[in-house]
Amino acid sequence: MKKSKSYDAVAEARKIKEELSIKYWGHPDQLLKDLKAVRKRYSQRLKTAK
Numbered sequence: 369m370k371k372s373k374s375y376d377a378v379a380e381a382r383k384i385k386e387e388l389s390i391k392y393w394g395h396p397d398q399l400l401k402d403l404k405a406v407r408k409r410y411s412q413r414l415k416t417a418k
Contacts (some may be wrong), residue, residue, distance in 0.1 A: 392399040
């Protein structure tokens with residue numbers, strides 16, 4: 369007895385994972401650059417929340 373879901377979070381996570389793997393495949397320098405930018409943005413957000 370399966371109910372239809374209005375939103376499937378697992379399917380959405382798989383879709384995002386697939387898109388990112390395609391984007392960064394063979395481009396580890398771009399991955400590191402993007403991660404560094406996210407770390408910086410996240411740390412600024414934490415500082416303003418305190």
